[in-house]
Amino acid sequence: MNITIDNYRTLNFDTIDIQEEWNMTAEREKRMHSIHAYPAKFPAFITTKAIHKAEESDISVKTVADIFCGCGTVAYEAVRNGKHFWGCDINPVATLIAETKSQSYDDEILEEYYNNIISCYNTCVVNKDDEIYKNERIRYWFDDGHIDELLKLKTAICEGVNNEIYRNFFLCAFSNILKPCSRWLTKSIKPQIDPNKEPKNVLVSFKSQVKMMRNANLDNTGNTQGSADINCVNFLDVDISFSFVDLVVTSPPYVTSYEYADLHQLSTLWLGFTNDFRTLREGTIGSLYHADNFNDNINKLNETAQDIVSKMYSIDKRKTRSVAQYYIDMQTTVHKVYKMLRSNGGCLFVIGNTEYKGVKIDNAKHLTECLLKEGFINVEVDRRKISNKILTPYRDANGKFAKIKGSSRKIYSEEFVIFARKK
Structure with a gap:
């Protein structure tokens, strides 16, 4: 669905049709994607579809970037498609996996x-x-x-x-x-x-x-090979002094992205990246470790974010501060994506919505507003099924997927694919 500055505010994003083209394909993923366990892994086929979509839109794609590159799914697929890849992630375990995936070995x-x-x-x-x-x-x-x-x-x-x-x-x-x-x-x-x-x-x-x-x-034998430049750095700290990317394909972390540091603590400790895994939380998107003054943040938030934050404030003030910082960081992210894209370049975001104590955390609408306010054009929003959650839409107290309600917590089984272009 095409979204404009005039209709995004009144649109209920949950009514947007699910597009089968963004659901899981029948093609089997390359085994390199499974060399290391990683939470919330990006579906591999989306990268190739994003490249094709961009090229069909007359974008000459030579360099693909993923600013939250995680375990390197986009990196591997970009290289496999003969593109140059630039990516970064704050998590050193993630960049180790991404670098490993992006290489070919004798x-x-x-x-x-x-x-x-x-x-x-x-x-x-x-x-x-x-x-x-x-x-x-x-x-x-x-x-x-x-x-x-x-x-x-x-x-x-x-x-x-x-x-x-x-x-x-x-x-x-x-x-x-x-x-x-x-x-x-x-x-x-x-x-x-x-x-x-x-x-x-x-x-x-x-x-x-x-x-x-x-x-x-x-499996890599005979594949067209591009090249990869992967950096262990927080994208918020990257100095974007010139435009060098044709297509950004990425999936932003959720509000509680600092939890990834906890999930990778065994590797960060054993590989000597830190003696205290909690230090890796400090620069993550939405972390209160680097939060600005809350009142200042409120004034910087766009309309969608202000609506969400105001609804949350009476429920959980600390969580509200974190959500506000997350939205500030995402607004900064979109601004930097605009700067890194060459003229006529494109970006594709995959992002999900969440809920907190009855308040809908509408990340997709917030991101769409960010893109529109930044000056992106031809903004398209589609919905896709999250395949591994279709039959198990709940999590139990231990965080495992479950099929029944009981005391389990419901999770979202769809997410949004948002494509936009720079003028």
């Missing part, structure tokens, strides 16, 4: 490095003075035996692989076995211990993970 070299790792592992003696043993969160999630084995494996990877690109491949494999080898409740979206869980064997898990990743890498 399988013979992988085999050689893998054998080096196993050889080093078999002769490695753990250093009991290592800082990892002093970290309370590590000891919370892992028993002593698994800490020993994981430290041996990480040491073997660092000593057995002298090429950074290939070392990251094996560190990515290491990262993805951490949850199975811990007490973390399997398939939970929340950090929660499973008292009945038997953690997996470290070396067996690693061997299986590497085998899967090598097979996934072989």
